[in-house]
Amino acid sequence: MMHNPGSRTATFVFAGIFLALSIWQLAAGHIALTVDGLGVLTGAGLTLALFSFLYDDNPLFKIAEHLYVGVAAAYGLALVWFQVILADLVNPIFFSTATIRQLWVLIVPSVLGILLIMRIVPKFSWLSRISFSYVVGFGAGISIPAYIASQLLEQVHPTLAPALGWDGGDKFILIAAIVLIAVAYLVSRRGGGDLGMNSWFGPTLLSVVFLICYFQGVGAASLVLVGVAAVLFYFFFSVEHTGAVGAISRVGIWFLMIAFGASFGFTVMARISLLIGRMQFLLGDWLHLLKI
Amino acid sequence: MIQKLLNIDRRWIFLFIFVGVAAAMLFPLPLPIRPSSDVKNVYNTIESIKGKPNATVLLSFDYGPGSEPELQPTAISIIRQCFRNNIKVVGMALWPDAVGLAQAAFDSVSRAEGKEYGKDWTFLGYKTGSVTLILNMGEDFHGAFNVDYRGNKTSEMPVTQHIAKLGSFDYVVTLAAGKTIDGVWVTYAVDRYRIKLGGATTAVTSPDMFPYLQSGQLNGLVSGLAGAAEYETLVRTQGSATRGMQPQSAAHLIIIISIIIGNTMYFVQRRRDRRQSVSGNEGTRS
Known part of the structure; x- marks a missing residue:
């Protein structure tokens, strides 16, 4: 691995950064050589070792990765042994x-x-x-x-509620469904390749409808019903997806694309949150640069 | 230039994100945080049980250190809100690696709010079996958790002696990183024992939880770091989630700008390629 120049650079740069900044913190008296202080230094070192993979695969990353897996397994085993096997099985059977x-x-x-x-x-x-x-x-x-x-x-009731007029959204659902299917039909007649109107126009239109629903505070439940029906149509392969069926299943694709987009957005947010957690540790607990 | 931007080394993106997040942390620019209705529902449910005799909330810690930045601030805020309103809190864990995190949250808040172990709060620790554990708790709480994490009998501690089964809790909140909300709590606790359940999840799992909000199986949801910051706003404390929202916004801004630049470059390049192919075809014909 160290024959790779990127790997060598990552190892030396990240190890150098860790050593230089740790010595600075120790010399400045921000971190003491106590159990807590050593814990912070170990945490910072392992965090940087894992971050070093972003530059290139390297031995520092491998050490941290294996250490993480080993420690997690050992911790889990010890916990289960003392809190489950000993507490709930061995002690009651043999010492009660x-x-x-x-x-x-x-x-x-x-x-x-x-x-x-x-x-x-x-x-x-x-x-x-x-x-x-x-x-x-x-x-x-x-x-x-x-x-x-x-x-x-339990899911059927709230999904069908707007269709049965329980939340007053029955008119909206009808209009939304007709407009979306008509647009899908027209779009499919105009054709378009991978990056034609099929790909971007429908989801954009649907996003606008969602935004209107959100800001007006109406019809969201109705849209869910339209989406569920359209997506079920898309996954119904016993009928050829042409004409009206094709148009409805196309609306299903648009719903799926929006769902995947939302999931992706939430995933990005979650990953950035994890980065922020580590950065708060590095800049706060390790380098004492944050004012808390 | 366009080709260079389209083929940019991804490490530059990582560096931009790193610098953006660090800059937003070092030079914070306060942004307004407006709590959403799903977060308010969890907060209001806890507020609604204050003053009730022996009001008790069960907190299930179903996450590990990998989700700490997103879920730990919510756990701390909920415990703080309960302690300030003299509501008893019982903690438990369906994930083994949540034990240390739960203890840290309880220790820090109970010390700050002056609450006593065994009387105002307790931590039951980790038990295996998720589904069978919930089913046991639903029938006989003291049978499922005979002793707490420190070995005290749950039938003798003031905080748990009045709890007969899962339904005795006034509110249950699960802080979950995986599938324990829908796979365990909603399926086996809410529908079988008709408990009131609130959830806190990582942002990744939030979209999977929205159907349960719509059906009422979950009465509220705190989603990710943003939800945690909203909860801190409601509890009126500035914790790590609130401080994390400025770097979060900075990182999102960088990602949005990158997406716009990437797409613009892509379409410009595509138009250029098309023009070249059209002029090439005309040249061949002539």
Whole structure:
């Protein structure tokens, strides 16, 4: 890796920056050589090591990456050992006054858990099927009704509300649907390549409609219904997507593009937030340049 | 020039973002923060239970250090609001790496607000099993969490002795980085035990949560750093989220400018290529 000039540059530049600024902070007395101070220095060093990947892949980044994975795994294991296995299993079974009758609720799942681990012993691997069948059966029994109720039925009511006139948006939905499908039909008749009107005109129009709804405070629920119907049309492949069906499915594509755009925007915002968190640490806790 | 800009090394973009964020942090320019209705819903629900005897809020810490900048300020603000209104707070974690973050949030705010462990707040720690844990809590809270993180019996602590099951909490707020809001809390707690649930998520997962707001399964949502800054505004504290909004805006501005420049260059180049191909064709014909 160090044969790569970019890798060498990243290693030396980021290590140099870390050493120079840390020595400056220690000399200025902003950071003391205590547990807290060493924690800040370690955090700053590892943050810079991970940032160094933005320049090029390098050994500093690899060290920090492996350290992160190792520490996270060790922390998780220690926590589960002390807070789950010892606290909820070993101590009640071996160091409590509970009777066997009270301990069945711990013993049966423990045996199922041990059978699950038997998978690593080829001779007894068949025993793990008992545990797997329990897990699958329990999971299906608990999850399927819960998911149908929560993710499907509970969502149907608010989606259909405007169509049934429950929120007074029934007129808006009709107008919005007719306008969008008519425009989609006209656009598809005019044609256009990858970067023609198909790509940018529809989503732009839809965005304008969304903005009007937002500022007027009406019709957002109706638009959701139009979007759900149009997207379902787009994913319905049993009918050829031409004519009216083609126009509706095109409106579905526009909704999907806006949804992906919104998701992307939120993702960018989240990633920048993480950068800001690290920058606040570097400029504040490490370099003491921020006034808090 | 256009070709150079179209093929610019991405490291320059990283540098622009870095400089923009650092400059906005070092020379802050205060921007107005207006709380959205989804954030206000969480705040108002907590305000509405103040004065109620034994009012208790359950906070579930379902995130790790990777989401700390977005979710920790919200956790701190909610705990602060509860303590200021004498509302009891019970913390728990569905993610193992949330334990340290939850403890840090509780320790700093309880010290500042003068609240007592065991009487005003407690932290139950991490338990495995997400779904089965919620189902257990829904039936028998003390059975699911026999002891807290420090080993005290939950049936004997003043903060939890009146809690019989999940429905005994006046409000539940989950601070989640992954799929625990919709995959666990909404599906198994809200619809089965009819609890009132508020959420705080990272910006990445926010769009997936909007359908639950519309259906009322979530009564409010604090989305990412922006939501956290809005919550800090409501609680009237200037925390790391509020301070982070100026660099956030600066970074967004740089990204928007980059998108505009990139698209402009792309269309200019495309027009130029088309003209060249048309003149090339005419030359061939003549």
